Amino acid sequence: MNSSPHNPLQSALLFFGLLLVVAGCITIQPEPEPEDLTIEYLMTLSDQELMDRDSDGDGLSDYDEMYIYGTDPLNPDTDGDGLSDYDEIFVYGTDPLTKDTSGNGFTDGQEVEMGTNPIDPDDPPFIRSYELQPVSFPFGKAEPDGSALEILDQNRQKLLYAEMFRVEVIILTNDSELKADDDSLFDERADRVMAYLVDGGVSKERVDFIFEPVSFSECPEDAIDENESCPEIRLVKFIPINPYTFYPEY
Ligand SMILES: [Ca+2]
Ligand SMILES: [Ca+2]
Ligand SMILES: [Ca+2]
Ligand SMILES: [Ca+2]
Secondary structure, three states: OOOOOOOHHHHHHHHHHHHHHHHHHOOOOOOOOHHHOOHHHHHOOOHHHHHOOOOOOOOOOHHHHHHHHOOOOOOOOOOOOOOOHHHHHHHHOOOOOOOOOOOOOOOHHHHHHHOOOOOOOOOOOOOOHHHOOOEEOOOOOOOOOHHHHHHHHHHHHHHHHOOOOEEEEEEEEEOOOOOOOOOHHHHHHHHHHHHHHHHOOOOHHHEEEEEEEEOHHHOOHHHOOOOOOOHHHOEEEEEEEOOOOOOOOO
8 A cells, every 4th residue: 555645646636736726826818809909908018018019910010109100009000091000101201190291182192092202292293173264365356465364374384383284275255256157266266375375385285175155145244344245254264184093182
């Protein structure tokens, strides 16, 4: 009979028993499911643990996001502009906390998609629809007067600046100006506008004309002038044609 306390079987049982007691005393926090991760949870981790993990998979460690860049460690695109936090910082040099780093109305993601420079406010050169002013020609004449020339010149400058843009020139001619069966006034005005733009450096492939006769009856009564004509419907309008996928948000 052997009642030695050093029986190997008893020792092993004692060891595993102790192990179970110890394991029961240590409460190991399981890693939360990805959707249950919170900043509060991350705050309980050590610096080293934060450096070793990248919860949102954007290529920046949780530590760098929380303590260096100020980005959201649980969102790969903190500002929601379509570019990841990592790409903004290390690829494009844009601000991961601002949708539109250059402040020109296009988001950083839109600029990357368009191939323009997201940190240059002058890229892309852009003409907003209200920036080309309508020109009013003198009654019955194809020759622009001084104020018409001034506006034509401003429009020309904008077209030279934004060289990707085309322009639609809508020639509205009020029927009281048109002689019977003669619409040459349309053509003459179009010729003058085209000559002015082309001589000023805008290629003629960028310019399209649309001719629209407008009935005198559409003139508001208080807009009728001394010629019994209507400057409001005797206009040449310039519509910039946006060559880009997006229009600026502001
Ligand atoms: Ca990250
Ligand atoms: Ca992030
Ligand atoms: Ca972003
Ligand atoms: Ca951004």
